[in-house]
Amino acid sequence: MSNSSHSLCDNSRDTLHADCENCFGLCCVALPFAASADFAVNKDGGTPCSNLQADFRCHIHQNLREKGFRGCAVYECFGAGQKVSQVTFHGEDWREKPETARNMFEVFPIVQQLHEMLWYLSEALSSDITKSIHHDLHQALEKTEGLTLLEPAALMELDIPEHRAEVNTLLLRTSELVRAEALQKHKHTKKRRNTYGRGADLIGANLKNADLKGANLRGALLIAADLREADLRYSDLIGADFRDANLSGADLTDSIFLTQDQLNSAKGNSRTKLPPKLKHPTHWPR
Template identity: 65%
Template sequence: MVKNHSMTEANQTLEDLKADCEKCFGLCCVALPFAASADFAVDKEAGSPCINLQSDFRCGVHKNLRQIGFQGCTVFDCFGAGQKVSQYTYKGKDWRSKPESAKEMFDVFPIMRQLQEMLWYLTEALTFNLNQKILSEIQSALTETERLTFLPSDSLLELDVVAHRAYVNDLLLQTSELVRSKAIHLQGKGKKRHKNIGRGADLIGANLKDANLIGANLRGAYLLAANLRGADLRKADLIGADFRDADISGADLTDSIFLTQAQLNATKGDIHTKITARLTRPSHWTK
């Protein structure tokens, strides 16, 4: 029988899925490409070290990333893929001292990141009050996903990540439906629900101030620069939602579903914004 994790146990597990840059070879600063834009000050090709990466694999401008045009770096999360690839897959041998393995390492990193991201969502899903059948399926998916992360590099490169993600996503969709339907039912005839909200909705710049979004399906929604001040997002599914520059000052996200640190980092919030204990309040939010 699969037991529902306590929140404390889940938080401890989720801690292992957070980036530990001290144990990484700066993989996100090398493996991934980016283009000059509002998020990045310069262009960079995949496999080419960022101009700010130092010899010890640390970022030379980490404390000033937003101020000098590298906001994109502050909203990226590898879910612990960096340290796992660096310390487990490649046994602590970095791409500078072993240049012959550099390209392979850079190719493995984004695959590992996807697997680690799935582990984050599956681990969170186990904290929900669900029926035994779906909990067992989630646990099986988590066990299998974790097994995949420990495969050797050549096996990881051959892995059909798309198929595995589809399998995991189906479970996450079922989880979302169950959690959100309960939330909406318990809410009853409370605050009037906001209309025209749904999966993949175009809400760029939308005025959703004080909106009742309890149990809303905001998967993949475009919420760039949206006004969500005072909005109630409890039990709302936020997986893949784009929150860049969205104002969530005073909003309630205490138990939003599948919210990540990277999404939170992309927003504008304040001391009145309520968030789950598993995430950290971004330093750039207003006091």
């Protein structure tokens, strides 16, 4: 994927990360979780986590994994927390205005989904390969951004699955263009490539050194898969489950639709190559 990008999508992606300083701890309150390998206890949606402090900071933030809250360490809201806190509800928090709490908690996951779509659309726009559909991508991005700015009542009435289906049509087209480019560039390679379909069950698979350039790994189950030194350039990774997958030394540069939360759930090291907008998780060895 080209390093050149449109200024709008650059600015959009730079803001599509959690800014906890400007959020009222929404992910710690609005979302439910169940006791499991990812969470130490049960918690109902709309109930503050016992680790949430008065200043909306997490009491065990530096030790989430050790304390059994790996799910919190993995989670990424794509900037929805600060959007809902500072824009939708104008900086008025749910503790000071408890009458807004229910609506704020209901709106948060809706905006999170819209912001995730903005991340994917902005990424699609950052590629020269997708120039033929840039106009449609821009329109979809602007429409999605507009939806995030709606009042709470209007947000709660949105048909998110319908809008996601519209966006997904363009994301599928993006995937086809990018992966076709990969096949064209590497058609003379002598190394036999592994090819898998959407939603492939690759739990625990041995994919060490695998050539997965241009692979369609949408929604693939890669839990605990061995992907050490694998070549994942130009592969479509939207929705792929990387929990405990070993990405040490893998090359994910030019992969598409990879998100920080996917990386946070995986294992890797300093030799793992990532797209420029993503970073090595702090729990990966240096």
